[in-house]
Amino acid sequence: MITSIPDLKEQIDNYLAKFLPQDIDQDTLRNSMEYSVMAGGKRLRPALTLATVELLGGTINEDILRVATALELLHTYSLIHDDLPAMDNDALRRGKPTNHCKFGAGMATLAGDGLLTLAFQWVTDNNLSADIRSRLAFELAKAAGPAGMVAGQARDIEGEHQRLSLEQLRYLHRQKTGALIQYAVLAGGIIMDQPAKVQQELAAFGANYGLAFQIYDDLMDVLGTTEQMGKAVHKDAAEQKNTYPGLLGVDGAKKQLHNALIAATQSQRQLEKLTSKSFAGYDEFLAYFK
Amino acid sequence: MITSIPDLKEQIDNYLAKFLPQDIDQDTLRNSMEYSVMAGGKRLRPALTLATVELLGGTINEDILRVATALELLHTYSLIHDDLPAMDNDALRRGKPTNHCKFGAGMATLAGDGLLTLAFQWVTDNNLSADIRSRLAFELAKAAGPAGMVAGQARDIEGEHQRLSLEQLRYLHRQKTGALIQYAVLAGGIIMDQPAKVQQELAAFGANYGLAFQIYDDLMDVLGTTEQMGKAVHKDAAEQKNTYPGLLGVDGAKKQLHNALIAATQSQRQLEKLTSKSFAGYDEFLAYFK
Numbered sequence: 001m002i003t004s005i006p007d008l009k010e011q012i013d014n015y016l017a018k019f020l021p022q023d024i025d026q027d028t029l030r031n032s033m034e035y036s037v038m039a040g041g042k043r044l045r046p047a048l049t050l051a052t053v054e055l056l057g058g059t060i061n062e063d064i065l066r067v068a069t070a071l072e073l074l075h076t077y078s079l080i081h082d083d084l085p086a087m088d089n090d091a092l093r094r095g096k097p098t099n100h101c102k103f104g105a106g107m108a109t110l111a112g113d114g115l116l117t118l119a120f121q122w123v124t125d126n127n128l129s130a131d132i133r134s135r136l137a138f139e140l141a142k143a144a145g146p147a148g149m150v151a152g153q154a155r156d157i158e159g160e161h162q163r164l165s166l167e168q169l170r171y172l173h174r175q176k177t178g179a180l181i182q183y184a185v186l187a188g189g190i191i192m193d194q195p196a197k198v199q200q201e202l203a204a205f206g207a208n209y210g211l212a213f214q215i216y217d218d219l220m221d222v223l224g225t226t227e228q229m230g231k232a233v234h235k236d237a238a239e240q241k242n243t244y245p246g247l248l249g250v251d252g253a254k255k256q257l258h259n260a261l262i263a264a265t266q267s268q269r270q271l272e273k274l275t276s277k278s279f280a281g282y283d284e285f286l287a288y289f290k
Numbered sequence: 291m292i293t294s295i296p297d298l299k300e301q302i303d304n305y306l307a308k309f310l311p312q313d314i315d316q317d318t319l320r321n322s323m324e325y326s327v328m329a330g331g332k333r334l335r336p337a338l339t340l341a342t343v344e345l346l347g348g349t350i351n352e353d354i355l356r357v358a359t360a361l362e363l364l365h366t367y368s369l370i371h372d373d374l375p376a377m378d379n380d381a382l383r384r385g386k387p388t389n390h391c392k393f394g395a396g397m398a399t400l401a402g403d404g405l406l407t408l409a410f411q412w413v414t415d416n417n418l419s420a421d422i423r424s425r426l427a428f429e430l431a432k433a434a435g436p437a438g439m440v441a442g443q444a445r446d447i448e449g450e451h452q453r454l455s456l457e458q459l460r461y462l463h464r465q466k467t468g469a470l471i472q473y474a475v476l477a478g479g480i481i482m483d484q485p486a487k488v489q490q491e492l493a494a495f496g497a498n499y500g501l502a503f504q505i506y507d508d509l510m511d512v513l514g515t516t517e518q519m520g521k522a523v524h525k526d527a528a529e530q531k532n533t534y535p536g537l538l539g540v541d542g543a544k545k546q547l548h549n550a551l552i553a554a555t556q557s558q559r560q561l562e563k564l565t566s567k568s569f570a571g572y573d574e575f576l577a578y579f580k
């Protein structure tokens with residue numbers, strides 16, 4: 001029996017509300033970190049980890065929730081730092097003032113630093129085996145660090161006002177968004193101690209899912225409204241950001257989205273072959289882009 | 291045979307120069323991270339880890355160097371973020387322009403984020419046992435995160451322009467500087483798989499050493515020159531920072547420094563009892579404050 005995404009989200013929200021405050025030993029810092037983590041969001045990344053655990057035959061418990069929600073801490077840090085005046089200088093996130101607008105840029109920087117560090121605490125502070133804990137911390141660091149997400153963000157800053165090729169744009173997005181979503185799926189396989197071939201295919205599914213996610217996000221910035229998105233839209237074009245619609249037009253971007261989803265579906269079929277289990281549960285995640 | 295601090299520093303510098311660039315996949319980010327890590331510094335934290343390993347009978351190898359130098363990555367991140375315009379707004383560090391003065395505040399934020407994350411990659415990406423790797427990542431996160439260093443920094447921001455009690459100041463410093471130095475010593479005990487009692491005493495030595503270090507740093511801000519220190523001095527008083535000399539006067543602060551060193555020496559003797567080994571090698575570290 002596979003838990004639905006809304007029910008996964010509820011478990012994730014409850015875990016965060018209960019355990020996040022316990023590990024923060026300063027009041028304003030706690031308020032600032034909680035403010036952004038509890039501001040909502042789809043909880044897509046931890047949900048992908050939890051769904052993958054279930055699809056592989058596992059049962060969600062508090063240890064697994066701790067590892068999965070660590071990913072939401074890390075994702076939230078990246079949003080807080082991304083929104084800073086020195087970076088994208090955004091005032092609105094999830095329909096609310098951004099962290100630095102509410103707590104100041106100094107405290108927002110610390111809130112991000114705290115969330116990033118706490119993510120590593122949570123993946124190593126649980127009752128999973130030492131092998132699994134160490135591997136999770138390593139893969140998370142590789143995905144989020146200067147070979148992954150942070151490199152993508154640096155590339156993004158550097159790439160502004162200069163036109164990237166499709167290849168360069170895809171590489172940027174693979175680092176900036178893809179790496180962490182890929183880790184989210186892979187983490188489920190690590191928790192369930194899967195063979196290398198299965199872990200590779202989970203990573204492939206995650207990579208293509210992450211690519212689809214970024215193209216969709218780019219498209220929504222063009223096609224969506226601030227009300228729908230809870231953040232400013234049409235900002236990418238105004239800031240001369242490199243995006244799929246900017247490079248390929250809306251129809252070209254939609255075609256790339258379609259291709260990424262086909263590739264993800266192929267990994268889904270491959271996972272079913274490798275494990276003799278159904279991965280139909282991923283359909284609910286793929287439907288997000290419909 | 292115990293390696294001297296200058297020789298430890300050389301090994302640390304060589305390791306960082308060789309391995310840091312390999313894990314960074316974007317040119318400006320690499321330049322920015324290398325700029326601050328290779329700007330020098332005493333390498334006190336990794337040297338404490340390496341010295342502790344040797345005092346416990348271990349031999350320094352590349353795996354242990356990787357774990358020890360991870361601490362320097364993390365320490366450097368904290369300096370870069372601390373210097374940011376949104377935080378202390380410092381222009382000079384180790385006699386050179388601070389990271390954000392050279393690369394801009396956005397890239398400096400990312401360089402710090404990258405160094406923090408890479409520290410966790412290095413402590414989990416080596417040939418030590420999975421138990422040791424996982425424990426190192428957990429203790430590092432606890433020391434550096436929102437229950438340790440980041441909480442201390444938040445307390446520091448919040449405490450400006452308000453007078454703290456000695457108790458509050460000691461607590462702030464235990465988090466802000468003490469936690470990471472305590473981890474540096476403890477890490478040597480974790481690497482050498484020591485019994486809990488030895489690890490506790492190592493942590494106690496580290497905590498008192500860290501306290502001494504902070505009081506000495508406060509005193510140097512009053513007594514030192516910019517040339518000696520490689521950074522602006524007399525800033526604490528100008529910014530109404532809470533410091534030991536500010537609270538207790540120079541003589542009162544010197545007495546607190548003396549007390550912290552006595553407590554550290556007591557731990558040193560206790561470690562000799564517990565392990566039947568000489569910890570005279572710590573004398574070179576304690577001499578730093580003479």
